Amino acid sequence: MKVKDKVFVVTGAGSGMGRELSIQLVRKGAQVALVDINRKGIQETAVQAGIERVSFHEVDITDRNSVHYLPSQVLSQLGEVDGLINNAGIIQPFLDVKGLDYAVIEKVMNVNFYGTLYMTKAFLPELLKRPEAHIANVSSMGGFIPFPGQTVYSASKAAVKILTEGLYSELKGTNVGVTVIHPGAVNTNIMKNSDLKTASTNSEAGSKILSAEKAAALMIDGIERNKFRVLVGKDATLLDMLYRFNPKMAVDLIVKKMKKRSE
Known part of the structure; x- marks a missing residue:
């Protein structure tokens, strides 16, 4: 579905990836409903995207x-x-499951999974009325491969993955296309929005981080091409290939890399 002259709803539009998605959608001729819990953030996005082309x-x-x-x-x-682009999401503190408070676990699941589910159920009846429509849900590479210290986050994003693929199967043959998006490392402020301290990155890790601008362009391209699945970034692509080939080897590699980086 081409985005020109279409109306999109974008969650998490007040910053980071949601802001970049909104700006690029407007540039391509769409109108955007900016959705975020941060009013100041969506007002800033509205100014950058073009106030006459958005609602907040x-x-x-x-x-x-x-x-x-x-x-x-x-x-x-x-x-x-x-x-509808369900982009809003948060990560968890970098702690093992045994160290996580239930309040934190519930918050991560509520934002990442239930927020996506609520938005989808609310807007699906309207999308089904349109000649053509699309739902894109942002999961994560953590949605198909686990990362130590982010197990609950990964579980929430795995739930988004299966929800989206299930929607695809249920809506196949209708006017509504469905895409699941798996970003790798992207330069956004998800750490800040998750109430976490910004983690330091070494030069090797930093060189692999994709800009929000490039990531958003890949996501929108996937929507316009009605792709079932979009992998964003070389890290997501490589880990997906490795996980398909040998899941245990892939998980062991992640554990080894993360332990080495924390030393």
Whole structure:
């Protein structure tokens, strides 16, 4: 589905990847409903994207009642909805499961999985009314391969992966296309948005981090090509290949690399 002249809803639009997705969608001729819990952030995105091409909505996507009323708010301002990009997400503190508080576990699952589910269920009836429409859910390379210290985050993103693939199977033959997106390391402020201290990176790791601008372009291209699955970044692509070839070897490699980096 070409994005020109379409209306998209983007979550997490107040910063990082969501902001870049919104800006690029507008540049390609779309209108965008900016959704974020941070009102100041979405106002800044609106200015950068073009205030005349967007609407902004301060919404906590983990609040099912608030999400339920969001479609009518978007429709009243933009007239219709053709696409939904569930981009909002947070990571967990870098701790093993045994060290995580239940409150943290619930927050990660609520934002990453339930937020995606609530948005999808709220907007799907409207998307099914359109001549063509699209849902793109942002998982992670952590959604298909685990990282020590991010197990709950990975579990939440694996849930997004299966939810999205299930939606694809249920909506096959309808007007709604479905794409699951697996970004690798991308230069965004997800650490800050997750209330975590910014982690230092060595030059080797930094050189592999993809810019948000490039990552967003790959995501939008995947939507326009109606791709089932989009891997964003060389790290995601290589780990996907290795995991398919030998899952245990891939996990052992991740453990070894992360232990070496923490020394």
